[in-house]
Amino acid sequence: MSPKRSDMRMPYxxxxxxxxxxxxxxxxxGQAIADAASLDQAIRRLGQGGFDGxxxxxxxxxxxxxxxxxxxxxxxxxxxxxxxxxxxAIFIARQEGGEARLIDPxxxxxxxxxxxxxxxxxxxNNRLRRVIEAARGALTLRSPDPAIRRQAADAxxxxxxxxxxxxxxxALAAEKDPAIAxxxxxxxxxxTLAGAAEEAARLExxxxxxxxxxxxxxxxxxxxxxxxxxxxxRAAEAARQAIEHELRLWEIGQxxxxxxxxxxxxxxxxxxxAITFGVMGVINMAHGEMVMIGAYTTFVVQEVIRAHMxxxxxxxxAAALPLAFAVSGLLGIxxxxxxxxxxxGRPLETLLATWGxxxxxxxxxxxxxxxxxxxxxxxSWMSGAFEVGxxxxxxxxxxxxxxxxxxxxxxxxxLRRSAFGLQMRAVTQNRAMAGSMGIRTPMVDALTxxxxxxxxxxxxxxxxxxxxxxxxxxxxYIIDSFxxxxxxxxxxxxxxxxxxxxxxxxxxxxEPHAGAVLGKIMVLVFIILFIQKRPRGLFALKGxxxxx
Amino acid sequence: xIARFFLAGFxxxxxxxxxxxxxxxxxxxxxNLMLPASHVLHVPDYMVALIGKYxxxxxxxxxxxxxxxxxxxxxxxxxAFFALGGYAMGMHLMRxxxxxxxxxxxxxxxxxxxxxxxxxxxxxxGFDQFWFAALMVVLAPGxxxxxxxxxxxxxxxxxxxxxIITQAMTFALMLAFFRNDMGFGGNNGLTDFxxxxxxxxxxxxxxxxxxxxSSLALALGLLLASAIVGSRLGKVLVALRDAEGRxxxxxxxxxxxxxxxxxxxxxxxxxxxALYVPQVGIINPGEFSPAxxxxxxxxxxxxxxxxxxxxxxxxxxxxxxxxxLTAAMPxxxxxxxxxxxxxxxxxxxxxxxxxxxxxxxxPRTAAVDPIPKAAE
Numbered sequence: 001m002s003p004k005r006s007d008m009r010m011p012y013x014x015x016x017x018x019x020x021x022x023x024x025x026x027x028x029x030g031q032a033i034a035d036a037a038s039l040d041q042a043i044r045r046l047g048q049g050g051f052d053g054x055x056x057x058x059x060x061x062x063x064x065x066x067x068x069x070x071x072x073x074x075x076x077x078x079x080x081x082x083x084x085x086x087x088x089a090i091f092i093a094r095q096e097g098g099e100a101r102l103i104d105p106x107x108x109x110x111x112x113x114x115x116x117x118x119x120x121x122x123x124x125n126n127r128l129r130r131v132i133e134a135a136r137g138a139l140t141l142r143s144p145d146p147a148i149r150r151q152a153a154d155a156x157x158x159x160x161x162x163x164x165x166x167x168x169x170x171a172l173a174a175e176k177d178p179a180i181a182x183x184x185x186x187x188x189x190x191x192t193l194a195g196a197a198e199e200a201a202r203l204e205x206x207x208x209x210x211x212x213x214x215x216x217x218x219x220x221x222x223x224x225x226x227x228x229x230x231x232x233x234r235a236a237e238a239a240r241q242a243i244e245h246e247l248r249l250w251e252i253g254q255x256x257x258x259x260x261x262x263x264x265x266x267x268x269x270x271x272x273x274a275i276t277f278g279v280m281g282v283i284n285m286a287h288g289e290m291v292m293i294g295a296y297t298t299f300v301v302q303e304v305i306r307a308h309m310x311x312x313x314x315x316x317x318a319a320a321l322p323l324a325f326a327v328s329g330l331l332g333i334x335x336x337x338x339x340x341x342x343x344x345g346r347p348l349e350t351l352l353a354t355w356g357x358x359x360x361x362x363x364x365x366x367x368x369x370x371x372x373x374x375x376x377x378x379x380s381w382m383s384g385a386f387e388v389g390x391x392x393x394x395x396x397x398x399x400x401x402x403x404x405x406x407x408x409x410x411x412x413x414x415l416r417r418s419a420f421g422l423q424m425r426a427v428t429q430n431r432a433m434a435g436s437m438g439i440r441t442p443m444v445d446a447l448t449x450x451x452x453x454x455x456x457x458x459x460x461x462x463x464x465x466x467x468x469x470x471x472x473x474x475x476x477y478i479i480d481s482f483x484x485x486x487x488x489x490x491x492x493x494x495x496x497x498x499x500x501x502x503x504x505x506x507x508x509x510x511e512p513h514a515g516a517v518l519g520k521i522m523v524l525v526f527i528i529l530f531i532q533k534r535p536r537g538l539f540a541l542k543g544x545x546x547x548x
Numbered sequence: 549x550i551a552r553f554f555l556a557g558f559x560x561x562x563x564x565x566x567x568x569x570x571x572x573x574x575x576x577x578x579x580n581l582m583l584p585a586s587h588v589l590h591v592p593d594y595m596v597a598l599i600g601k602y603x604x605x606x607x608x609x610x611x612x613x614x615x616x617x618x619x620x621x622x623x624x625x626x627x628a629f630f631a632l633g634g635y636a637m638g639m640h641l642m643r644x645x646x647x648x649x650x651x652x653x654x655x656x657x658x659x660x661x662x663x664x665x666x667x668x669x670x671x672x673x674g675f676d677q678f679w680f681a682a683l684m685v686v687l688a689p690g691x692x693x694x695x696x697x698x699x700x701x702x703x704x705x706x707x708x709x710x711x712i713i714t715q716a717m718t719f720a721l722m723l724a725f726f727r728n729d730m731g732f733g734g735n736n737g738l739t740d741f742x743x744x745x746x747x748x749x750x751x752x753x754x755x756x757x758x759x760x761x762s763s764l765a766l767a768l769g770l771l772l773a774s775a776i777v778g779s780r781l782g783k784v785l786v787a788l789r790d791a792e793g794r795x796x797x798x799x800x801x802x803x804x805x806x807x808x809x810x811x812x813x814x815x816x817x818x819x820x821x822a823l824y825v826p827q828v829g830i831i832n833p834g835e836f837s838p839a840x841x842x843x844x845x846x847x848x849x850x851x852x853x854x855x856x857x858x859x860x861x862x863x864x865x866x867x868x869x870x871x872x873l874t875a876a877m878p879x880x881x882x883x884x885x886x887x888x889x890x891x892x893x894x895x896x897x898x899x900x901x902x903x904x905x906x907x908x909x910x911p912r913t914a915a916v917d918p919i920p921k922a923a924e
Contacts, residue, residue: 283708342894347708348622349893352849355842356889363882479719479838482712517723524720528696528713532703 043072043090043105047083047122054122055131062135070139072105077132081105082119093119133164141171146180153183157190158216165191186212190220202232210239214390218243250390255508261397263504264404267497268463269477270484271408272456274496276332277485279428280448282340283351286358287481288474289365290332290453294324294460295469296365299374314379317461324457332453336446344445358474366471374469382465396465403462408497411455415493424448428491483527489537499538503527562774565857566767569606572599573763577756593752600759600827602867607766607820609847609859611813614773616845617854618782619809620789622707625696625714626817627841628721629689631831633818635725636688638738638831639672640681641749645742658740659733669731678745685822686815692717693814694807701803701810706792715838722836737832744826755827762823766860769816773856776809785809846885849892852899861900 038060045057058076061069075081075092082093082100091102091111100114140152149171156164168188175181189205197205206224209217221243224236269291276284284290298320305316312319335357343350378396385394415421426434427444435441460473467473480503488499503523510519531537576591576599583590591599608630615621642657651661655668674680696717700710728734747754776782788795788802796802825831834840843866851862866888873881896902 339890339894348711349897351622351708351711352842352845353890353893356846356886356893359882359886359889361886363879363886366882367879479716483716486709486712517727521720521723524716524723528716528720529699531705531709531713532699535703535705535709 039068039106044088046072046076046081047088047090047120051123051125051128054124054128058128058131058135062139068106070136071108073132073136075105076122076124077129077136079121079124081122082114083122084114085118085120090122091119130166133167136164136167141167141184142174146177149175149177150180150183153180153187156187157183165195186217193220193224199232203235206232206235206239210242213243213246215247218247247390253389254391255512256505257391257393259505259508260501261401261504262508263501264401265463265466266480266484266504267404267408267500268400268459269456270481270488270496270500271404271411271493272452272454272459273481274485274488274493275411275452275455276449277482278491278493278496279424280445280452281347281490282344282449283347283354284340284449284452285351285355285478286335286361286474287354287453287456288476288478289358289361290328290456290474291460291463291477292365292469292471292474293331293361294328294457295376295464295467295473296369296374296460297324297327297457298461298464299369299376299469302376313377314381317379317382317465320461321458324461325454326457328457328460329450329454332456333446333450335453336449340449341442341445358478362471362474369471371471376464376469378465400462400466407455407458408493412493414451420444420447483524486531486537487527489539492537492539495537495539502538559774561855561857562770565860566770569603569763569767569770569860572603573760573767577760580756581753593755596752596755596759597827598871600755600762601824602864603759603762603766604820604824604827605844605847605867606860606863607762607769607823608817608844609851609863610766610769610773610856611816611820612844613848613851613853613856613859614776614813614816615810616848617856617859618777618785618789619806620792621806621810622711622845623714623810623813624711624838624841624845625718626814626844627838628714628718628836629693629814629817630821630824630840630844631721631725631833631835632689632692633685633821634825634831634835635732635738635821636675636681636684636818637822637825638741639675639684639732640678641741641744641826642738643672643676644744645740648742649740657733657738659736659738660731663728665731672731682822685818689818689821690811690815694811697807697810701806715841718836718841719838722833722838725833725836733832735833737830737834738825739830739832741826741829749826749829758823758827762827765819765823769819770856770860772812772816776812777856781805781808843885846889846892848899850888850896850899852901855899855901858899858901865900 042057042060045060046054049056054076058073061072072081072092080093082091082102083089084091084102090105091114092105093100093102093114095101100119102111102114102119103109104111140148141156143149143152153168156168165188168184168191172181172184172188175184186208189208192201192205193209206221209221218240221236221240225233225240227233269288272290273284273287276282276287298317301320301323302313302316305312305319335354339353339357340350343353382396382399385392387393415425423434423439423444424447426437426439427441427448431441434444463473463477467476484499484503485496487503488495488497506526507519507523510522513519514522576596579589580591580593580596585592608626611629612623612626615623615626645657647654649658649661651658653661656665660668675684696714700713705713724730725732725737726735732738741749743749744754747757749755777785784795784800784805787798788800788805792802821831821835844863847862847866848859849862850858850866851860852858866885869884870881873884892899
């Protein structure tokens with residue numbers, strides 16, 4: 001069960017900066033853009049008249065409000081803005097393979113290479129840097145788009161650039177959005193702690209960071225606390241401990257969420273098995289392949305919709321659900337009629353026959369679709385992530401948890417409230433009696449097996465979103481599924497639910513301490529020992545049967 | 549006395565199988581070594597390796613038959629015992645390499661040097677001695693089976709549950725052996741063996757000798773199994789296979805019987821694994837995969853469970869089919885294997901050997917059925 005890439009979202013500063021610039025160019029493009037000629041003139045003046053001239057030119061660029069100004073200012077601050085001695089034209093120089101490549105500052109196109117000695121750097125001093133920082137701050141911190149303002153504030157929080165202080169304070173005063181204002185205050189607090197502010201201001205800043213309470217604030221507070229003396233240090237230490245404590249709680253919460261998420265995957269994989277194995281007592285080793293076929297159905301549906309109705313791509317999963325149920329369910333009925341009904345009462349033979357069936361199905365899919373992974377896209381409403389406090393929750397995981405739980409509820413209702421469910425339970429409890437009451441037991445058998453297989457197919461639709469769709473998909477789940485059903489108690493759907501969630505959470509709680517593989521091994525060993533203690537599982541059916 | 553014990557379960561079929569196995573073990577090496585390559589009857593080297601491998605598989609099948617055919621325990625974890633025996637032998641072969649490894653370290657095997665290990669883990673000590681490794685070949689799987697059986701049989705975990713537990717065991721072992729930190733070579737397993745007891749493993753004579761050793765081990769295993777089955781103990785085993793509850797009520801300590809056979813059988817599988825490894829030249833965690841264990845079960849089912857001789861035939865047939873198909877039609881192999889599982893359970897419940905029985909036409913007796921009708 002390898003997570004897809006969308007699960008591992010690691011925001012690193014460079015990407016944020018890139019996004020920032022992209023956002024700026026997107027959002028500001030609608031604004032008045034100074035005509036190219038005057039902008040060009042202002043850029044030229046960056047290299048004229050010494051520091052004063054540069055400062056004046058920066059002001060003009062800023063006044064234009066043009067988004068293309070930002071990369072120029074960045075190049076200036078980085079010292080890569082250069083003047084061609086011959087004609088005073090300004091370029092951004094980039095070192096590539098030993099020679100300086102010249103890039104037109106406005107168009108971003110390569111304008112040629114520079115031979116050594118023909119170019120001169122636009123000179124900088126600290127005053128100019130502050131001006132640039134302020135200009136950049138004004139362009140981003142005061143942007144009309146709240147997302148840019150927030151990202152700008154966050155970037156400042158990480159970078160703690162004292163030059164940006166003035167711009168930040170101005171932006172804070174003008175900020176209307178309380179959430180962004182809070183982030184700006186936090187960035188300001190970092191600046192306060194980094195600079196030489198008064199004790200009271202610094203204490204205030206520590207309090208602000210303590211309220212923020214994430215790993216980054218911890219990294220700032222830790223060295224302060226380590227200094228060991230003075231009120232400030234004590235306050236920082238207290239804040240650090242509070243944050244660490246809180247973060248530990250959040251971490252447990254995160255692990256529980258991962259566990260619930262894994263548990264719901266296990267539930268999806270096992271719930272069909274809970275019917276065929278739990279209710280009917282049929283060992284279906286081909287259960288995983290029913291899941292796999294459901295996933296392949298999803299793939300086929302997606303390809304068909306992509307080819308014929310590209311506008312509906314986002315809803316291909318919805319179309320795949322009934323189809324996967326039908327395909328796997330019909331296959332299940334055929335298997336029951338063709339193989340399993342001859343083997344009732346001989347569970348070990350059933351096990352072997354269905355294992356053989358699973359090999360055949362795997363190879364059939366491999367021959368038809370090839371051995372490689374198939375790409376099933378996440379629809380837009382299932383991609384991305386959001387945060388609750390310090391919990392990162394991806395949409396696809398959330399949907400799968402909800403989906404698994406609603407599937408469980410649906411199945412419960414079907415078994416408890418429908419005529420078919422009643423007949424099914426009757427046949428399970430006493431076949432002979434049910435038969436003499438007029439229930440067509442062979443048909444109920446076939447339909448029950450079909451239901452279990454169909455549910456497996458539906459699980460395949462969901463699992464196609466988080467796992468690789470390959471012929472081996474089912475194999476990865478079969479042992480886990482049996483563990484869940486046996487652990488939860490055979491013949492009891494509630495047991496399956498509790499079993500799946502327990503195993504999922506236990507697995508994820510052990511994982512940070514023991515590693516993924518060892519964690520899984522420990523869970524397996526735990527189940528093996530558990531079965532010794534309670535051979536009939538967590539929620540054993542009460543009965544007087546001496547042997548099953 | 550001992551002779552009588554060993555001959556008690558001896559029937560014509562077992563005797564024939566014994567002769568056949570020993571004949572293979574002598575004739576094939578002779579035909580390989582004595583005849584020139586151009587001769588019609590010359591057995592090429594690759595065939596020697598192949599037949600040697602089949603013989604170890606046959607021994608594994610025999611061990612599965614002992615627990616499944618006579619005791620009703622469908623073990624889906626015998627591949628694990630086989631692999632443990634193989635690893636014990638592989639560890640000895642690794643130590644035999646000595647300073648001749650790629651890195652030339654006097655003690656540490658190559659993969660440990662590669663992983664930057666400084667000294668030999670404690671569980672690798674002693675494996676430089678052949679007698680110790682040979683002991684471990686039997687002890688490691690035997691003890692694991694004893695521990696698992698001790699817990700499982702006392703808690704009366706039976707039937708399908710036991711099968712699933714054994715499968716979980718081999719799965720867990722596979723995951724464990726895949727880890728580099730375990731010190732068993734991780735993903736790559738143990739390989740690059742040089743020699744065994746001073747004989748170069750690449751030499752034709754050594755390979756012929758290994759084949760002979762495998763056939764001898766198989767013959768001894770067959771003798772032991774038939775002795776167990778033919779003894780009074782064997783009768784109790786069949787009784788508890790067919791009606792465990794009744795056997796228990798009659799006062800037989802069912803758990804002990806099961807534990808005894810399960811442990812013996814695991815040790816037998818370990819020996820098979822130990823003979824397998826030098827012949828194929830590698831042992832890796834893939835040998836623990838649950839699929840391998842189930843494949844061993846189908847050898848038994850195809851040949852005829854509860855016959856001792858059938859599993860040998862089944863192992864030979866399925867593996868020959870595998871060798872042939874994976875080369876000729878790779879896509880067809882899994883279809884064939886899967887089809888075999890279905891066909892045998894539906895149409896050949898007594899296996900190939902059942903076809904030749906005089907009473908094959910009779911309806912199946914309760915003795916073949918793991919769950920008698922009365923228990924339903």
